[in-house]
Amino acid sequence: MKPRTKRKIREAASSYAFLMPNFLGFLLFTSGPVIFSLFLAFTKWDLLTDSSLKWVGLENFVRLLWFHYEAGAPVANDPYFWKYVGNTFFIMLGIPVGMAGSLALAVAMNQRLKGIVFFRTVYFLPTISMGVAIYMLWRWIYNEDFGLINSLLAMIGVDGPGWLTSTAWSKPALMIMNLWGTVGGYNMILYLAGLQGISPELYEAASIDGASPWQKFRSITWPMLGPTTFFIFVMSMIGGFQSGFEAAYIMTNGGPAGSTTTISYYIWQNAYNWFKMGYAASIAWVLFIMVFSVTIFNWKVGGKIVHY
């Protein structure tokens, strides 16, 4: 054997040794389960009664996605699912608002001001503490009678709504909380990094031409931040589809009247409240397909709009 090939084989062998621990985990806890869950999606399996697993073909998906006729009008087989998809999308409407806020904050923080590190820490605080404790905190803030928001509103003579108890306000309430939790976090820092990457010469040239601050933002900052915006948008969409479990579990139990149940909370309900593993797996797969197709769509369209 040639020494070259020998070395190649040796390198490949040590590569596999390097990969082994991670790859075993990948096989056991990621790719294996992915295949198994695809299989589960076509079965009926009630873990609670421990009834045996039954192959049902497309039944889960038909129930989930298809409709039947009731008195001549089409009715979804699982109207709850569509409602919860709607809830998820509604809450995702907060994403662009949050992004705009992050960008504005980043622009403000990009100015040479003293004590900016302090502000950065303050704005980052909600992001790092986001979790069960924060959801509990917001449940108290949103308390109808004695919560912070309604008692502040009462001081100016406004009767605050039952934020988490009325179907009209529950989703906006969660959106406001998400905005608070994310506006100064990762996205702001990504925008800040993007802003610092823009050459100051561009702004100088624009100043000489007499451009106003808004014109500078419009024709330099915004296009130069295109890739950053695109990246944040894609990642936020992926996250948004899967979000909402913790808030629903801690704050609202998905209510009132299912108005804060998102897809991920519905999966949890099916799998761990009702132990309907097959149906839960099929919802998880539909969710995956939604995430996947939206991401592909974003890449295709985004690739055309964003200039690198």
Next chain:
Amino acid sequence: MKSLTAKESKARKKRKGLFKKFFLYALLSFFGISMVTPFFWTLSTSLKEPGNIFTSTPEWIPRAKFIEREGKKLDIRVKEENATFKVLATGKIRIGRKNRIYSERPEWWNPFLKKYYVLEKRKEEGKEKPKRIYVKILKEKAKVEIIQEGPDKGKVLEVPSNAIKERVNPAWKNYLEAWRAIPFARGYINSLFVSITITLGQVFTSALAAYAFARLSFPGRDKLFLGYLGTMMIPGAVTMIPVFILLRKLPEVLNWIFHTDFWSTTQYLGPYMVGTPIGIDSYFALIGPLLFSAYGTFMLRQFFMTIPRDLEDAARIDGSGPFGTFFRIILPLSKPALATLTIFTFMNSWRSFLWPLIITNSMEMKTIPVMIASFQGLYITDWHLLMAASLIALVPMLIVFIIGQRFFVEGIRLGAIKG
């Protein structure tokens, strides 16, 4: 118009700069305050006596009520507040409970109108909002119970409301009470053990794999890497269900193979319950599935790619194999990236909720977030305890963040570099 001299225009520019700075600080401060207000609110609630939480106007500083009698200060609890008020609509004078008075503020559209109103808490059939009755308060009285230790303890008196005085009095005992209400200490040990093990494992396995992907060549490398990247898009819910089923069924299978019931029996370490060996309610279930991460592999690969190859070549010429190069050259050079991944992983596993929630049953095996959630179920309306518990859970995160702050900013940038 007279043209400006150079000096004047410079001064104008400076003034404009100052104005801009002022505006920016004002803006940043305003939103900054709204960022930290909830935390202050939590802290303040957590330090209040249970009776002082439900106030219609926010009280930021926890206070205790007392009255002065014969020159002595006596701590009291307000039992009932009454008021004589005039109903403005009819002119009638009535006596009623003070706590029925919902707000003592004027309406926003007329700040000079010093009217008071009582909010009827009963909602009328078919009406969205409770009815408001406007009243003017004439005289306020309160029934108070003396809670100060001494001969007068337990006595109930009626005093005019303005005789009740207040002093600053944080109720630190709330923290002790919250801490004792559920096994928080055990939760802390669980969370620390689980988070540290996951972090060490994830960083180690990710670094090894990342080096293979970044520097070594082997058949199928790029396809495999693409597979890793692809899994990052799969929702956690997809894999969670099968892993849950696996861990639920595994003990039964092992018992059947080895003809024992060891695998499904709860184990004890001295007096301490340490869960089952494998399966639901075990440390293995809490840790095992999280020892491997596609994200960590991806992030470290991106970083390893930026290390100059010369150093490795030098090491290789000196006769060092891939393992020697990895441990002696790559790892020491990647300290910032490794530190970043460490902090991220630690914080993510500390706050992780869904997986520990579904995989644990007994209180002894729960991690801090799950414990807090079950605490909420037990103490639904004890907001002072709930807020104290929330802060107890938040403190480690804040400490880690303050220590590792600079790594955060770096890490976010690293994660976003497209490969």
